[in-house]
Amino acid sequence: MLRERILNFVFAFGLLAVPLIAYVSDAPFVITLATKVAILALAGVGLNIALGLGGLISLGHAAFFGIGGYAMGILASHAQSYTLLTTWPFEIAGTKSMLIIWVVALASSGLAALIIGALSLRTSGAYFIMITLAFGQMLFFFAISWPAYGGEDGLPIYLRNGFPGLNTLDPIQFFTITYVILGLALFLSSRLSKSRFGLALQATRQNPERVEAVGMRPFNIRLTAFLISGMITGLAGALFADLNRFVSPSMFSWQTSGEIMVFVILGGVGRLYGPVAGAALFILLEHWLGGINDYWQFLLGLILLGVVLFARGGLIGTLVGREVAHD
Amino acid sequence: MTLIIEQLLNGLQLGVMLFLMAAGLTLVFGVMGLINLAHGSLYMVGAFACAAVATATGSFWLGVIASLAAAAAAGAIVELVVIRRLYSRxxxxxVLATFALILVFSExxxxxxxxxxxxxxxxxxxxGPVTLPGGIEYSRYRLAxxxxxxLIAVGLYALITKTRLGIRIRAGxxxxxxxxxxxxxxSKLYTIVxxxxxxLAGFAGALVGAIQSVQVGMGEPVLILAFVVVVIGGIGSVKGAFVGALLVGMTDTLGRFLLPVFFGTFMDPSSATSVGSALASMSIYILMALVLVAKPSGLYGDAI
Incomplete structure (x- = not known):
């Protein structure tokens, strides 16, 4: 436990130190990479609540990631073209304010998580995996065939959205925003896992019959976890869209779902800092393997296979040296 | 009318191909309890083997044989090297290991x-086309x-109900x-299944490869459709896979054809097309959601 805490501190500090050093040595590209790590880690933190604590293997979290992204894209595109979003029943204008966009991203991905969760949590096991994957794919095809917001081509946003008092186009300032949000999400996640709700959630993973026997409804607990999980991933989607200043249906693709899951597993399922470690490792591998070989995903696949078959518990599990409970 | 019959046949063709994919998925899940995301990669392997051999030899039939052999061999190797270690996991x-396999296969x-x-x-x-009774022209290849x-569905049914291997599969x-x-x-039984x-997946890949282009990543959209089929039919049920595949094939094809027409009756043509096609792309998932509400374990699945 102590070793894991030290390790967590190293990851948290490392993710802050790298862009700071890059800032001093004037390497904005490295800052952008670190921002990407922070945002993808945030998406992973979201999934980790459903996956690590609740044992809900969702292969459709790209749905929420994409909804968050499109929440940003749609609002910002209307602000950028000075058109109204709706005229009826009341007029809604677009916005370039990050704060409003975040609220909308949280609300819309939460609504989607509620609907998708309510349907897919009627089942469990392999059904749940396939169904979440299918719902993710449904939104992917919807985004492709809906021409109003770019369709297949995606939607470019020319200026990054604003945050009061900060210049978000400055890489280090935008990084700070994402880093603080990631920290808040990690804090929430750690409090959640120790709270009464978190304990009940972990109990439904380990023994749902018993949870039911003591008078709680596993379905409601799981749905709440799925909702929180989807909202955090949705927020990450909005930030990711802001980082790229571009939204496209690929945010909804099943590969995105798979990658978010890979972050969680590479780092260590159910570990608080697992997604941070996993996302950092993923981006490092992408950067490093991509440099030595065009087909870097081939090597990534082999590495991933090795991790699943031989290094269970992911990076943190291996470093801490204790098998994580895997039920 | 002609158009509707043509679309019905297209739906049937899609359904039959989905069945070939879904049958393998559902058998592997039923017998080994394994969820295999890399099934779409085997579809792709079949298509590439067929295209490569057909181009080299000039014979489509040699290509089809190559696709069966290549996909079966790839399946057996993957089972022996990787999948075997996953049954108890x-x-x-x-999910993760087979996701990794997709990356390896695709790249x-x-x-x-x-x-x-x-x-x-x-x-x-x-x-070329063939003229059906009633004067309807339809692609000879799609009909084939x-x-x-x-034929394969019948053969599979016979294999599972009549042969010794089928008895073992059902016992498993x-x-x-x-x-x-x-x-x-x-363990030999597992490798064979x-x-x-x-x-089956490779065969489907080869047949579809001749009407679509053969490219990396062609397997995953089909894989996800096959998942929808399996969820609708019930995991582990080959009969469910057949019914589910036809349902999904019909819904998808007819939805794409009819929904824009339907919206066109009360909307202007361009928005009718966009609303119709957007809804049509979601139709099979809505079908899946409806089935789930009524029967969470699928049409022919065991209660969970």
Missing amino acids: DHLDQ GTRWLFGSFPLFLDVPAAFS IIAAGL ESDREMIAALGVDI FALGAA
């Missing part, structure tokens, strides 16, 4: 064949695909330990 490890294929799609010609004997798929579904205790070589499912 939970679904999460299976490996891109490495070997490049990023450009390959093209596979319809064999001369099946090119429907026939081949239905209901009680793995018991048939191992009775002296059946269970996996290779069989892979061959």
Whole structure:
């Protein structure tokens, strides 16, 4: 436990130190990479609540990631073209304010998580995996065939959205925003896992019959976890869209779902800092393997296979040296 | 009317192809309890093997044989090297390992064949249209695909209900330990079932390869459709896979055709097309959601 805490501190500090050093040595590209790590880690933190604590293997979290992204894209595109979003029943204008966009991203991905969760949590096991994957794919095809917001081509946003008092186009300032949000999400996640709700959630993973026997409804607990999980991933989607200043249906693709899951597993399922470690490792591998070989995903696949078959518990599990409970 | 019959046949053709994919998935899940995301990669392997051999030899039929052999061999190798270690693991490890296999297969294929799609010609004997009773013209090749798929469905049914291998497969579904205790070589059975499912997927890939382009990543959209089929039909049920595949094939094809027409009756043409096609792309998932609300374990699945 102590070793894991030290390790967590190293990851948290490392993710802050790298862009700071890059800032001093004037390497904005490295800052952008670190921002990407922070945002993808945030998406992973979201999934980790459903996956690590609740044992809900969702292969459709790209749905929420994409909804968050499109929440940003749609609002910002209307602000950028000075058109109204709706005229009826009341007029809604677009916005370039990050704060409003975040609220909308949280609300819309939460609504989607509620609907998708309510349907897919009627089942469990392999059904749940396939169904979440299918719902993710449904939104992917919807985004492709809906021409109003770019369709297949995606939607470019020319200026990054604003945050009061900060210049978000400055890489280090935008990084700070994402880093603080990631920290808040990690804090929430750690409090959640120790709270009464978190304990009940972990109990439904380990023994749902018993949870039911003591008078709680596993379905409601799981749905709440799925909702929180989807909202955090949705927020990450909005930030990711802001980082790229571009939204496209690929945010909804099943590969995105798979990658978010890979972050969680590479780092260590159910570990608080697992997604941070996993996302950092993923981006490092992408950067490093991509440099030595065009087909870097081939090597990534082999590495991933090795991790699943031989290094269970992911990076943190291996470093801490204790098998994580895997039920 | 002609158009509707043509679309019905297209739906049937899609359904039959989905069945070939879903049958392997559902068998592997039913017998081994394994969820295999890499099934779409085996479909791709079949298509590439067919395209490569057909281009080299000029014979589509040699290509089809190559696709069966390549997909079955790839399936057997993957089972022996990787999948075998996953049976005792939970679904999460299976999902992740087979996701990794997708990366390996896709990038490996891109490495070997490049990023450009390959093209596979319809064999001369099946090119051109055929006139159906009632004067409807329909593609001879698509009709042949429907026939081949239905034949395989019948063959699979016979294999599972009438042969010794089928008895073992069904026994494996209901009680793995018991048939191992009775002296059946269970690991060999697993390899055979996996290779069989892979061959079906590869065959589907080869047949579809001649009407679409053969490219990296062609397997995953079909894989996800096959998942929808399996969820609708019930995991582990080959009969469910057949019914589910036809339902999904019909819904998708007819939805794409009818929904824009339907919205066109009260909207202007361009928005009717966009609303209709957007809804049509979601129709099979809505079908899946409806089935789930009514029967969470699918039409023919065991209650969970």
